[in-house]
Amino acid sequence: MGVSKLDILYRRLLLTKLFIRGWGRPEDLKRLFEFRKMIGNRERCQNLVSSDYPVHIDKIEEQSDCKILDGHFVSPMAHYVPDIMPIESIIARRSSLKNVSDLFVMGGALVLESAALLHWLEREGYGPLGMTGISMGGHMASLAVSNWPKPMPLIPCLSWSTASGVFTTGVLSKSINWRELEKQYYTQTVYEEEIIHMLEYCGTDSFKMGQEFVKRFTSSADKLTNLNLVSRTINLDITDQVVSQKPVDCHNSSKTSVSATSEGLLLQDTSKIECFNQTLSTNKSSYTSCNPQSYHLLSKEQRRNSLRKESLIFMKGVMDECTHVANFSVPVDPSLIIVVQAKEDAYIPRTGVRSLQEIWPGCEIRYLEGGHISAYLFKQGLFRQAIYDAFERFLHKYAN
Structure with a gap:
């Protein structure tokens, strides 16, 4: 299945x-990774927001078919990870992605803020309750429901199991300031020496940067090149003529096996990624093991390609760590989940990523014709139908 040309054109505009x-402050990333482990476990997370968490209603507007409430509350995340949220985001609902870490702040805050709102809705007697969202909103809804301790309808539209593909192979990857990310990754050794060791393996797709991934990405990149959309900053051509052909191997007690050659990187089945640091620095070690001066003999373009690959793999790693739904609890009742996806979505790649049906056994996935943009503009009736159907299932299964 190809990708939507409308998605690509819209991104160009x-x-x-x-x-x-850039990446954000290294100390912030460390704190966020530790916080992710807390909210990734439903039993621990539900104790972070009390059932009487204060929510203040500022304005009530009555309409013929609904009631609109405008209010505010302090984000619970401000209590658990102090000074990591922008001041304007602690109470207001503004967000921007100036750093990679901002996306993780947004996700963590939304999980706890959703719990605060759901508790308030229950206190006010509203129900049944459910959550939905489109694109990033759909993914955020998925994370929020995974931490709610009761069965709840969930309808994520135009989202998938992880954001790693969105920012490494999807069309949004062309909008990333890769030069700044590469520079910071190269000049600040804390990313390679410390932060990498905090990443946890969450499934068979995480860090699978082997020949199959490279082959698929190169194929899709070739198609995008014809539309003048491929940025040289994420070139995955990893043919290095000076590199030794001898693989670099490392092993650990968790049956981890990492091998790297000039043709690609492969991380096989494992529960942790102790060898990930060596994987990322494979190119450099290969250069120097061949000849102490080999690295300096490489052209500037070859050295830059090596840095691009390392930055890309690191991006996939941190994105999987904080956004992969397999790193969070399975929702209480997956049969109440209806996922709506576009077959030709160029924003949300599904190639090489675990299916939500594998992670959430019993959920339903509905595929629409077309891409991300056309589905958002012309298929919202199908989104609403999925919402109706999910709530019908809830009422049929749990109504008194």
């Missing part, structure tokens, strides 16, 4: 750049 300031 937008001049917005993502992560213009």
Whole structure:
């Protein structure tokens, strides 16, 4: 299945750049990874927000078919990870992605804020309750429901199991400030020496940066090149003529096996990624093991390609760590989940990523014709139908 040309064209028309300031402060990433482990476990997470968490209603507007409430509350995340949220985001609902870490702040805050709102809705007597969202909103809804301790309808539209593909192989990857990310990754050794060791393996797809991934990405990149959309900053051509052909191997007690050659990187089945650091630095070690001066003999373009690959793999790693739904609890009743996806979505790649049906056994996935943009513009009636159907299932299964 190809990708939507409308998705690609629409992305070209937008001049917005993502992560213009880089990865974010290393100490913030460390704190966020530790916090992810807390909210990734439903039993631990539900104790973070009390059932009487204060929510303040500022304005009530009565309409013929609904009631609109405008209110505010302090984000619970501000209590658990102090000074990591922008001041304007602690109470207001603004967000921007100037750093990679901002996406993780947004996700963690939304999980706890959703719990606060759901508790308030229950206190006010509203129900049944459910959650839905489109694109990033759909993914955020998935994370929120995974931490709610009761059965709940969930309808994520145009989202999938992880954001790693969105920012490495999807069309949004062309909007990322890769030069700044590469520079920071190269000049600040804390990413390679410390942060990598905090990443946890969450499934068979995580860090699978082997020949199959490279082959698929190169194929899709070739198609995008014809539309003048491929940025040289994420070139995955990893043919290095000076590199030794001898693989670099490492092993650990968790049956981890990492091998790397000039043709690609492969991380096989494992529960942790102790060898990930060596994987990322394979190119450099290969250069120097062949000849102490080999690295300096490489052309500037070859050295840059090596840095691009390492930055890309690191991006996939941190995205999987904080956004992969397999790193969070399975929702209480997956049969109440209806996922709506576009077959030709160029924003949300599904190639090489675990299916939500595998992670959430019993959920339903409905595929629409077309891509991300056309589905958003013309298929919202199908989104609403999925919402109706999910609530009908809930009422049929749990109504008194």
